[in-house]
Amino acid sequence: MTTVLVVDDQFLIRAGLAGLLRAAPGIEVVGEACDGAEAVALAAETTPEVILMDIRMPGMNGIEATERILAQAADPTPRILVLTTFDLDEYVYGALRAGACGFLLKDSGPERLLAAVAAVGGGDALFAPSITRRLVEAYARQTASEQPIALEALTRREREVLKLIARGLSNLEIADRLYISEATVKTHFNRTMTKLDLGSRAQAVVVAYESGLVTPGG
Template sequence: MIRVVVVDDQAVVRAGFRTILESEPDIQVVGEAADGADAVSVARRCRPDVVLMDVRMPRVDGITATARLAGPAVVDPLTVLVVTTFDLDQYVFAALRSGASGFMLKDVEPEELVTAVRVVAAGEGLVAPGAMRRLIVEFARVGWPRATGPLPDLTARERETWLLVTRGLSNVEIAAELMVSPSTVKTHVGNLLAKLGCRDRVQAVVLAYERGVVRPGLP
């Protein structure tokens, strides 16, 4: 059973997410919160498998709450999936840097939301491909934060895999691009994340842009 806490300042949105998720036999909503402060309290008490987190909320926003639950300084981080209207792209990027394992848009189909919850609960980061494209376009316009520091030695295939991950491709799609099996891609992704010191694919995408491995606006 995948245990979920739903965080959104709109009661109707929380009710809608609860209805969608609890219609599935393997998902249970164990808590709700209307702002980031309550989200941190509820999530720490319930210890869910996934926190479904809104971004713009009163008192404490979703970015700050995500950092408190899943940030680099958190000893035992929770898995946070940001669900946003995407009206402020830089908020989404900040949430990913704060430790979120993925993000989806609020207008996704119900089955896509369910799939996203299952994916991040299984330990895989998730970036909606359409949302990633929009995020890249936005930061191509305003500029992308750059970080410095040495990167680990990667094999040619690991680097290829990293670049395809930044495009938001799934293992099956990467396998088709590289003409290998999905299980081989899974191995490459696992090795890549271990070398980069990233918890999941989302962190690997953020790192790629921070270090200039890929640049917004370029294929």
């Protein structure tokens, strides 16, 4: 049973999401929050496995709520799935940096929502490669003049794996591309995460662009 907390400031959207999830087998909705502050409180009280987090809310927004929830949560930390109206919403980038595991458009159908909850609850990141690239590239164009992030701690192979992850390839696709096993890909990526002090695949994608390892449109 996957426990879920639903966060959205619009009552009809929140009620609709919660109702859909309650009707699905294997999912238990443990709470509904109308803003970020209530989300932080309910997350601490109910310890959900997955949180559907709206971004634009009055008061504390979804980015700040994500940061606070993950900072105070004990292991295993909740998996936060960001809900957004626009696939290029600049706020989504901030949520990824805060530690969100993925994002879902609010106009996605019921099947997509349930699949997203299942994927995130199972430990996967939810990022359609094309949308992820567009999102990060759009931000990268705005921050191209900032000081790049250093990747000197990474080996050549770790850089190769990180670059392919940033291009939207799965572990299996990377293994095929580099002629190594999928387990070896995971090992390289886990070492990269440790060396760069990253908490999610999403943050690794962001770092790859910010560091210049992958360039927008490249």
